[in-house]
Amino acid sequence: MIVLPGRVVGASAAAAALFGHDPPRTPQGHMMQSALQVLKAGQVFDGVQARGPGMVMIENGLLRDVDFTGAAPPEYATVTDFGADAWLLPGLVDAHVHLCWDASMDAVDHVTNDDPGTILDTARTAAAAALRTGVTTVRDLGDRDYLALALRDQVPPTQRPEIVASGPPITTLGGHCHFLGGEAEGSDALLAAVRERAERGCDVVKVMAGGGSMTPGSNPLHQQYGSADLRLIVEEAHRLGLTTAAHVHAADTIGDVIDAGFDTIEHFTFMTPDGAGLRDDLLDRVVKQRIFVSLTLGEAPGTPTPPPAIAARIEALIGVFTKVIASGARIVVGTDSGIGPSKPHDVFPSALVQLAELGMPTFDVLRSATTEGAEAVGLAGRKGVLRPGADADVLVLGSSPVADLSALTDLRAVYRAGHRLPGN
Ligand SMILES: [Zn+2]
Structure with missing residues (x-):
């Protein structure tokens, strides 16, 4: 991968362009430990509809982006892939x-x-x-x-x-x-x-x-x-x-x-x-x-x-x-x-x-x-949706809640304000 000042070129260039995000860098130009988290799953319910496979990107407690194009996550992100059967949905x-x-x-x-x-x-x-x-x-x-x-x-x-x-x-x-x-x-x-x-x-x-x-x-x-x-x-x-x-x-x-x-x-x-x-x-x-x-x-x-x-x-x-x-x-x-x-x-x-x-x-x-x-409850846009700018309150289920709502008790992870709850 070729690194230019302030730019990422190579495998993740498309993703960087897509998300408009450059990795944080030291004054010497080295990439710093990224605070960007990516959660991937085979299905995403965004609060309105099921969107198919996708990923949500979390930064500083907020959803930075939500993607359904199949683009690769930025290389500097920490990626957790929950697998094809998993569902992401808003808290x-x-x-x-x-x-x-x-x-x-x-x-x-x-x-x-x-x-x-x-x-x-x-x-x-x-x-x-x-x-x-x-x-x-x-x-x-x-x-x-x-x-x-x-x-x-x-x-x-x-x-x-x-x-x-x-x-x-x-x-x-x-x-x-x-x-x-x-x-x-x-x-x-x-x-x-x-x-x-x-x-x-x-x-x-x-x-x-x-x-x-x-x-x-x-x-x-x-x-x-x-x-x-x-x-x-x-x-x-x-x-x-x-x-x-x-x-x-x-x-x-x-x-x-x-x-x-x-x-x-x-x-x-x-x-x-x-x-x-x-x-x-x-x-x-x-x-x-x-x-x-x-x-x-x-x-x-x-x-x-x-x-x-x-x-x-x-x-x-x-x-x-x-x-x-x-x-x-x-x-x-x-x-x-x-x-x-x-x-x-x-x-x-x-x-x-x-x-x-x-x-x-x-x-x-x-x-x-x-x-x-x-x-x-007066929190439209901030809660209950997976879209850029909303709070990063995200659930991961092991199976489809649309097929059977009891999947809501098959919780694989709970993210609250971008932090994964221990024990889930
Ligand atoms: Zn009451």
């Missing part, structure tokens, strides 16, 4: 988690009463567990004392997923998840609550628009805030550059949440006193307005049943979810991980299998967990 996005919750029978007690240091340890363990399953981005929709933000500040990115956080959900006095510390009623208090979240560095405002089944005395069918309050919260959050997420189960409350302009609707169960009943008019509006629906899925095998309000309605909820999936609504997956034994922090792959079982084609499931998820 996954779980749109609804609770890192501070320990997934035990007593999760509410722990998150309410443990000291902040203990909760932070719980959250650190939870974040690491999610990352090991290939979840490289989570949206935390309910911590205590803004500890998900503390985790983000204190733990290096390579040891946790990217964290999009709401802080404590805004709720009524004594309302659903009041024990997390986010109680506020009346316009002044609600505006102050939204502003506090913006000042503390939250990315999203989470509102308990209705009651929930995790809180003693709270009823999922009960509406906590009227439409004027919901609209006020959304307007202020958007004015401050934050996205918005509404927890809601009852149909009437879902109508007010749509009116208010929330970015994502959590759960979307259409619960009724004796089951669940989809309202077609509301589903039509969600589809037309392209609002993200965050379905709560995923369950660890062999664990106790979900909360009574959910367990008693399983058949009806399956009916609702099946229709929602068939409607063409934009669906993302949230596990609600942490809230109980059926929701450990490594439950996300099972949620995707469930989504397919409810009727979503596997390609759409993969898009939902990558590009769509990233857009829903």
